[in-house]
Amino acid sequence: LPRKVDLVFCEIFDAGLLGEHVLPTLFHASKALLREGGKVVPARARVYGRLVESPAALERFALLRPPGGLSFGALRVRNREQYTCET
Numbered sequence: 001l002p003r004k005v006d007l008v009f010c011e012i013f014d015a016g017l018l019g020e021h022v023l024p025t026l027f028h029a030s031k032a033l034l035r036e037g038g039k040v041v042p043a044r045a046r047v048y049g050r051l052v053e054s055p056a057a058l059e060r061f062a063l064l065r066p067p068g069g070l071s072f073g074a075l076r077v078r079n080r081e082q083y084t085c086e087t
Contacts, residue, residue, distance in 0.1 A: 001033060003035075004033060004034055004035035004038070005033055005034060005035060005038060006034075006035060006038045006039070007038060007039050007040075007041065008029045008030070008033055008034050008038065008039075008040045008041070009040075009041045010022070010025070010026060010029070010040065010041070010042070012025060013045075016047075017045055017047050018047070026040060
């Protein structure tokens with residue numbers, strides 16, 4: 001672009017809102033493309049979540065599959081990977 005713009009419109013959101021590298025893309029667009037006082041649309045979003053305990057989901061997605069008779073019922077599973085929907 002020859003100059004910065006008044007409005008940046010983004011439609012790069014996935015079902016989880018934060019995939020598709022949306023945050024780095026928005027930060028870059030705001031810094032490199034948007035003039036001072038310009039607007040980004042959408043300007044905000046809300047994410048809802050719910051904690052769920054499901055042995056079937058744990059087994060299906062191979063997060064925890066105990067070998068022969070062991071029980072990891074008291075074990076907490078932590079995922080240290082960054083969120084992405086691009087798999």
